[in-house]
Amino acid sequence: MISSTCESSASHTQDCTTRRSTCPRLSVGAVPARDGRDLSGGYNGSPRGLPHSVHVDDEPCTDSLHAEETALLNAAYHGVSSRGTALYCTHSPCKACTGRIINVAVVAVVYALPYRSDAGLARLAVAGVLVEKLQEAGCLPTEA
Ligand SMILES: [Zn+2]
Ligand SMILES: [Zn+2]
16 A cells, blocks of 8 residues: 655655655655665666766766665665565656566655656556556655
8 A cells, every 4th residue: 555644754864765866867865665664775877886977067977876766776686576566756757767676576755845847747657557656745855
């Protein structure tokens, strides 16, 4: 069952993971949770130990893994399956990330802010993944 209340530890954790982002364009966090418990956490940034280049224009970032895939990879690193989890995200996932999300059998995505493209949400809908947008203002990371 999806929890979209401020009591959700996942929604708080996603806020914490966001602060670790190494990409200056956008700070994103994601947390897969099962039965209300966080399994891992991820933020967008360069692969482990690698530097992040300076963005000079609005071209898409080619350095970073996205928070959603980092969160799923971190769970896998620890031998934890993300199957059947709800993935709490600061932003709606991009289309590429939804491929990972669908194939590890995440059953629900809960997000706070819309990403610049809604192609990911459209694909999740086609795949039958439940999607919920957080409504509580206290849970929302600030856009700026
Ligand atoms: Zn970047
Ligand atoms: Zn993505």
